[in-house]
Amino acid sequence: MTNNFESLGLSKTLLEAVESEGYTNPTPVQEQSIPPLLAGRDVLGVAQTGTGKTAAFALPVLQIMSRSKTKGKRYIKALILSPTRELAAQIGERFSVYGEHLNIKHKVIFGGVNQNPQVRSLQKGIDVLIATPGRLLDLINQNHIDLGRVEFFVLDEADRMLDMGFIRDIKKVLKLLPKKRQNLLFSATMPKSIANLAGSFLHNQIMIDVSPKEITVDRIKQKIMFVRKADKRRLLTHLIKQEKVRCGIVFTRTKHGANRLVKQLDQSRINAVAIHGNKSQSARTKALAGFKDGSIAILVATDIASRGIDVDGITHVFNYDLPNEPESYVHRIGRTARAGRSGIAYGFCDESESGYLIGIQQLIGYEIDAEVNHEFHFSGAIPKPGQKPGKIKEKKPSNKKRQNTNKPKNYSKSKRNNNTTNRNKSQQSRSNKNFSRKSNYSRNSNNR
Secondary structure, eight states: OOOSSGGGTOOHHHHHHHHHTTOOSOOHHHHHHHHHHHTTOOEEEEOOTTSSHHHHHHHHHHHHHHTSOOOSSOOOOEEEEOSSHHHHHHHHHHHHHHTTTSSOOEEEEOSSSOSHHHHHHHHHOOSEEEEOHHHHHHHHHTTOOOOTTOOEEEEOSHHHHHHTTOHHHHHHHHHHSOSSOEEEEEESOOOHHHHHHHHHHOOSOEEEEOOHHHHHTTTEEEEEEEBOGGGHHHHHHHHHHHTTOSSEEEEOSSHHHHHHHHHHHHHTTOOEEEEOTTSOHHHHHHHHHHHHHTSOOEEEEOGGGTTTOOOTTOOEEEESSOOSSHHHHHHHHTTSSOTTOOEEEEEEEOTTOHHHHHHHHHHHTSOOOBOOOSTTBOGGGSOOTTOOOOOOOOOOOSOHHHHTOSOOTTHHHHHHHHHHHHHHHHHHHHHHHHHHHHHHHHHHHHHO
16 A cells, blocks of 8 residues: 555656645545556546545656647646636645646636636646536637647546536537547446446546545544524534534525524624535635635535535534535535535534435445434424335426427327317307396396
């Protein structure tokens, strides 16, 4: 078993960068990924954020690219595709640190901000491009980006990409890349959809599996608290104040719920800020900066942050709303207990979420300890014996009329029957009218 970075085959310059960052021993994903990537192999990795996977692909990419000098204007040799702005920015920060003493230029591009500074950097020439799919394709369509000479392609957080609806964008990008290149796909989970995607562009790849359960369970103390939905806010406020939380993340299911909770916490004199997809990039950057420097104690987030925040020192994670996707639970609680530290993760389960709890416990393979000795305990939220896991909610088609365009079987027969019924009703109506007129005529005759 490898005990140091030197034995992985890294250059002296990169070893110095790793040492200056305080890295001592490589993580499992680094140990298993770096040698084959340096050898030019494709890699398929199953690993969540917090396992050191950014270094696992950034270090080999930098080393391979530093072997040869670019003659003339720089061009994009490596493309790293990320699902969120925050994760893209973090990858960019790591490239800055690891490549500080290398003559390699990188740029991070994403939407939500003015594109002009990004375009100017691209025009000057770069070696590594870190991008979110939307802005990447937008600038490609404007002829600001050429992917025709990419030698190294990294698809990070592939399952999150698919969750966010980026599969078509990914396929468009793949068509623009040269056939001869080195590929790396990282995903926290490996459902069939990801396996199919990997099979479409990885060649003779090495499979690396770093199970999220092995990474998170040992260092994170988990507790489930059964509570009425109406009491969740009071329970959260109580825990934050009782445990004097100075660096914690609260996860909600919706953006509106995150905004509302921040206002409620503010009323309880708890300094909190929300981060989600509807926030502008400047607001998200400001919120993260305040959270990192300690001026903001509580970050209230949707799942966009579960894999996009790498902040040391997070002591508490609160699942204010249990996620309807069991895998998201693992990613959420993984925001704490980083860099060898310990942490605690609370889950609030109301009467509508017991099925989600069942699914989470089936995924991680054991029952989470329940904390019942609190004033807001509600036994009605405890899962019933034999209860099945809750299903992932599917988005309903927005055009309801389109759903009804398929004619049912025996449509023509049904239509004929309806027409016959309508004719009978019409005849009956006319008969009733005639009868009414006759009756009126009879009455009128008698009245004459």
